[in-house]
Amino acid sequence: QKEVEQNSGPLSVPEGAIASLNCTYSDRGSQSFFWYRQYSGKSPELIMFIYSNGDKEDGRFTAQLNKASQYVSLLIRDSQPSDSATYLCAVGGGTSYGKLTFGQGTILTVHP
């Protein structure tokens, strides 16, 4: 079983729609949760992080965390073609913060 698993893609949404990206993790001791965006040929770019249960909003992005269900999601509202990228979920824990376990990524395409 993969430690961090993301919903299989690719995901295609029309411009202006809400894109929903999901991630589950197996280690109940995980304490920190991140979403990275990676454009083709580029390195991952941090877009959201969340440490506590509930929702965290930043502009068009909302991260949701449910530790009981070991589930984290990312919602992108008013999706734009520039949001087309691979989205990576990453999970960390304990004192080795920064030692992250990444999912395999979900490719998102936003079409005009």
Added chain:
Amino acid sequence: DTGVSQNPRHKITKRGQNVTFRCDPISEHNRLYWYRQTLGQGPEFLTYFQNEAQLEKSRLLSDRFSAERPKGSFSTLEIQRTEQGDSAMYLCAGGNTGELFFGEGSRLTVL
């Protein structure tokens, strides 16, 4: 631009050769991480430093791999006797908390 720079950006080498990658983080980052990413996969943790101390190494890091961070500044990752399976993007990241800021990566192709 995260301010983390990596060199070289691309390296093509023949199997059996040694290669070295360099990472220059920004001065504010006391932790420095190395990850490896292959096509279609997320990055995998290799090792990390706090200042000059190497605090953890992944089991992925075989004896052919060695990393250093002298004086807690730049870091190098050396791969000896490269194998075709070493072909990947090698990513360096800096950070002080859990949030990582990646450099542009060094892509290795082993022929």
